Amino acid sequence: MRNITLTQEEQQAKKLVESLRPLQENPAPDGYVFPCPRCGHERMTPEAVRNALSRYADVYICSECGMDEAMRDMVGRPPLPFSEWGMVLGFAEDAEDEEEESEPEVIYFRGGRVLGSDEEITVPQVLVEIQAAWAEKANAYGDVGSCVIGAGFEFEFEGKRYKMPPASKWQGSCSWEAFVDETREALEAAGATNIQYHWGVMD
Ligand SMILES: [Zn+2]
Structure with a gap:
């Protein structure tokens, strides 16, 4: 892997991206495969x-992206900044609201697992x-329609x-x-507050 000089923001984005690798290597029992x-x-x-290992981060990327990295390298173009990686953009929508005050960290989870955090967090x-x-x-x-990224609920639960x-x-x-309403009701019934739904962005 190549070492490049990164701003602090880029380093954080890189860390987030690299947090995916253990999940790529040990997929969930339901067989879910995280997007590139x-x-x-x-x-x-x-x-x-069987995917490509990124030249710039310790994480697997799709083979098209692997080729794009190689092409950029060959023609002397700088690598795609980590802040523009799909996974980071999916998180950015939340980060923008939070920059002003030091609000608590958002715990992003899928199944019992938490992404992008160093701490040991147990999801209720x-x-x-x-x-x-x-x-x-x-x-x-x-639904095999167009790819939407960044969608999901955001809420507070037991102070987090x-x-x-x-x-x-x-x-x-x-x-x-189709199930946003009933999922919102289930969250309310469980005691979640300040529930917001983000529709995500078309990729
Ligand atoms: Zn890709």
Whole structure:
């Protein structure tokens, strides 16, 4: 891996991106494969090592992105900044609201696992179950439409702030949007407050 000089913001973005690698190497029992952290597309090969290893971060990227990195390198173009990686853009929407005050960290989870944090955080079981129920319905509903990234609920629960993306196996947003209302009700019933839903952006 190449070492490049990074601003503090870029270093943080790189850390976030690299937090995905253990999840790439040990996929969830439901077989969910995370989208490519660089382009955000759902085109990673389930077996981690069959994708490309980024030249700039310790994480697997899709082979198209691997080729793009190589091409840029060959013609002397700088690498894509980490702040422009799909996975980082998915998080950025939240970060912007937070910069002004030092609000608590948002815990971004999928299944029982938390992304982008060094701390040991346990996601309350009730939240894991609500997300799983949402995913199950979305998976059954299905949508192969355009790829939407950054969607999900944000809320407070027992004094902490969470972001819960739809754990749908489909990239199309219709699969999970059909169940936004009932998922919101489930969160309310569990005691979550300040519930907001982000529709995400079309990739
Ligand atoms: Zn990619």
